[in-house]
Structures are given as structure tokens and as C-alpha cells.
Amino acid sequence: MSLAIDGNILPHAAILAPMSGVTDWPFRRAVRRCGGGLVVTEMIASAAVLRDVKSEMRKLRTEAIAEAPLSIQLAGWEPPVMAEAAKICADLGASFIDINMGCPAKKVTGKLSGSALMRDPHLAGAIMAAVVDAVDVPVTLKMRLGWDDDSLNAPQLAKMAENAGIKMLAIHGRTRCQMYNGAADWAKIADVVAAVDIPVVANGDITCLDTMQKAIEQSGAAGVMIGRGAQGRPWLLAQAGDFLAGQAVRPTPSIGMRHHLMRAHLDDMLSHYGTAAMRLARKHIAWYAHGLPGAAELRDIANNNTDAAMVFAAVDEFFEALDPSDVAA
Template sequence: MAGITDLPMRDLVTGFGADLVVSEMVASGELVTARSGTRERAELGIGRAATSVQLAGRDPAVMAEAARQVADLGAALIDINMGCPAKKVTGGLSGSALMRDPDLALSLIEAVAGAVDVPVTVKMRLGWDDDSLNAPDLARRAEGAGVRMVVIHGRTRCQFYKGQADWNAIRAVVDAVTVPVLANGDITDAETARRALDASGAAGVMIGRGIQGRPWAVADTIAALSGTSATSAPTAPNRAALAARHYDAILSFYGTDLGLRVARKHLGWYMDDAGTPADLRGRILRSRDTAEVLSLLPEALASRDAERTAA
């Protein structure tokens, strides 16, 4: 979720009741060498409740130093990324590439857990490929090294995001450890969350891509799983107001020039959910006039409701 779960997005999702949000992945080596922009990313959300800072890397000493730095800055939790499938990450022997070298992965976990007093968690996949489904063993070793929670995406690295997440396979990890395990992958709403929990036996779920353009899905899911009255998706006017607040927050955080580029993907996801006509969608995404964008959002995000009323 790099480039997506920035501070404006995390603040928005937290407002819908998420128990925990995780920062964008921060490269530990860049953080330690203070490469421009990296420290700023690490600081996003530090000091905010229920925020975890996610670190990636392959050098135990560097990972430990990065963990100490973010802990000293006030991070409440630190998450070790062992699940990212991107080639630019695995090519550097980080992310899910660590699942091909469990001993190195364990040394990273031991180094981070030994460097800080805050809880350390880890996110991983089922394995590198179907021939090496080693998540249960690696999770067991991670728990022994001090990890307090494990998140499992129900795919291998070689699957990337293809096919369907295998929630049943997560149960082997649940059975292997005593710390909480969260299920992840293809969880988009209350129904898929229930199915993932039933199949995996996990203690909870993590939602990623499912909230793109639908941040209220968090509240719906929490309400349904807790047995309270389910909240519903915002009405068209409320949806437009929410998107406008998100748009303003992005521009305020990044500045207008960069903010306009960052905001496009989020506006696109809101319009995907609303079924916005292509011509109106294109006009909004091409516009560099913030006032014009804000004026068009009510029409753009009312499209699906209008179609339902007409039907």
C-alpha cells in the first residue's frame, strides 16, 4: 500500500473505527542514512494512537537502528515487512524475499525486537511459492524471537495479487503460534471478513485494497462483526463531502502541485465505486483547478444513486 496509506488516508480510516493503521513501508537503510523524504515518511502518524510504523530491510544492524530511531520519535508499534511482493523490493532481498531465507528473516526480527521496548509485529505471505509454504514455521520462530502479532496475506509471493487469497491456509499459522494472527487478502467488507475469520481461525482481519474509494467499509465491517447495527455507505451528498475533505487533506499535506497528482488515484477510486460516467471522470482527473474539482464531486459521486433511483 505504499503511496496509498499516507497520513491523510490513515486519518480518514481511523475516523471510521480502525483499531490499527500501518504506515507506508519505510526502507530502513534510507531512514538511517537520512535520505531526503524517508524520515518524513517514518514520522507520519508517530504519536497518533493505533499507528504502526512499517520497516523493510535486509541488514539486521540497520533494521535495529531504524527501529530505535522511530521508537525514539514516539512510534507505538513497529512492523517488519516480509510480505511485499514488488520486484524492486524483493530484488533487494527485502519484503517477501526474506521468506526464502528464514535464518536471515529471523536475525532481522531478533535485531529489531532486541533494539526496542515497543511491540514488534511482522507481516508475511504464505511463502515464496507453492513449493515453500513456510509461514507456519517462520511465524513460530518469529514468536520465539519476541514478535507480538503476525499478519498473513493468503497468497504466496509468486502469486502477487492474482487468483483468490487462501484463507484456509492461514489456519496452519494460527495453529503454530499463541500470539494473535490477522488474516489479510481479498477482505473488502463484512461478508468477506466473516468468511476469512471462519476459514482461518484468525483473531482479526486486515483490510488493504478493499478500502480504496470505500473507507467506510471499515465501519461496516466492525459493526457487523461486533453484532451491532451495521452502518451503511454514505449517501451521495455525504460521499461527496467525505471525498472533498480527503482531497483537501491531501492538498494541505503535500502542497498543491504534488497533492494534485497524489489525489487523482483516490478520486478515481471514489468514482469507481460511484460508477461515475467516463467523461465526467476524465474532466475531474485532468483538472488542475481545485475549485472546479470540488464543484464537480457532488455530481460525480451521485451517479450511482441517480441510476438506482431511475431504475
């Protein structure tokens, strides 16, 4: 299985999902270092891009061409602002522009952005058209099944998106009101697949190759978008891509290689964030160590220290104490 967006054949049919506070430049680089394909930035507020707000522009601190293929995801509720922000991102070298219509967070939906747009098809359509008209690169869209169980309008919005020139859709198999509770309903994504001729990828609860296979079988999707399943396991995207391509799946990294990958990720965080890096790295350290002996002690050190040398020493000691056979899932 391969995946093409508007004629652009992707390295893999497995895409890294945008995750706020997670899919920053160091994390995307970790995924690509492991052999991953298309990666998506954290959700970026379009209005902040135009104002050059430092916290948002840091999310764009990247050599986009070197990261290619790279998708930059934008959130907003004003068509002209979304269009202008898309132009800026395309000029930065983005391979794709992604419109966020799936974020369930109240601070986003309260501004009529994210999944709130699924309740206003007219505004959603205006944003799609404005962004597509503004850039020469392909535009994609990520959304949920609907706002709630009484408004599962993803198929209708998908058709509208296709007519507006959107080139690919990613569907999270939950409604906005579900947030991240319950289980993703991959079978309902099949209704979106049936409604359009553009590629649809399935998202939600894809944490391993088995769940990925079930998501594909139940949805009929052209590929998958993996988010939380890749936390602490940046190699999962490459493994998923291998599986979908019918190739031999590369092995899960050894303890020694996992140590190397984690250190490289932390080095990139230090370079990217400076003194704030070790505080921001705490969640990543916990994810990398999850399921391995001594993980609790490492988390305790990371959670109570911001000195990079001390944290790095603890990471080295943690891995050096492990038996090579200690490979977490």
C-alpha cells in the same frame, strides 16, 4: 471478537493494511475519521529512514501520538539498520513496529527484502531479534504463505517469530510468486494459526463483510487486515470492526456524507503534498466515484487537471448531480 497485541487492546479487530502509495497520512486520517482502529503506514525503507531521505520521511510526517494506535512498517535486509530505524520510529511515537516480509515487488525482493526474506530464515530471524531488542513497543510481522507453492514455510517462520518476541502476525493468503493473481487461500492461514499462540490476522481479498466472515471462518484468525477493499471506502474498516465485535454495523455513508469524506480527504492531500496533490489524488477520486453515475466523466477531469480548484469543483458537481439513493457498494 476483540484483538489484543501484547496486552494492548485494539479499538477493532480489523486493521488497515499497509499499501505503498496508498496508506499515507491523508488516507490513514480518512480511515480514522470514519471510525477505523489500528492503521499501518506505507512500507518504509529502513536505510532511507537513517539517511533522512525526504520521500521516505514524508511517509512519517504525522503526529503519531494523535494517530495512535499507529503501526509503522519497515522494510530492509540488514538487522542493525532495521533496528536503528525501528528506534527512530518508536521515538516518533509509533504504537507498533511492523516488519515487512510480504511485499512481492521485484524492486524490494531484489534487495533481499520483503517476501524474499521468507527464503532466508536465518536472516529473517536475525532481523526479528534485532528489531525486538531495539524497541520497547510491540513488534509485529507481515508475511505471505511462502515464496511459492513448493515452499509454504509461513508456519515455521511464524514459530520462529513468536520465539523471537514478535507479538502479532498478519498473513496474506498468497505466495510471493502469485503476486496478486488468483485467490487468497484463507484456509492455509489456519496452519499458521495452529503453529503459534500469538494473534494471527488474515489478509488478502477481504473486500466486504461477507468475504471477511469467510476469511475468519476458514482461517480461524483473530482478526483481519484489509487493504484494497478499503480503497475509496475508508469506512469499511469501522464496519468490519463493528461486525467482528458483534455490534450493529454502522451504515454505509450517504451520498452527502461520502461527498464530505472525499472532500476532507482531498483537503488533507493538498495540505500534505502541496502542488503534487491532485496528481496523486487521481486514483483516490476514481475509487470514491467507482460504481456511481458520472464516474467516468469525473475521472476524465481529474486525470487531465492538476488545478485543485477545478478538480474540487468537478467533485462538487459530481456529487450534487447524484440522487441520494445512488449508493455504490
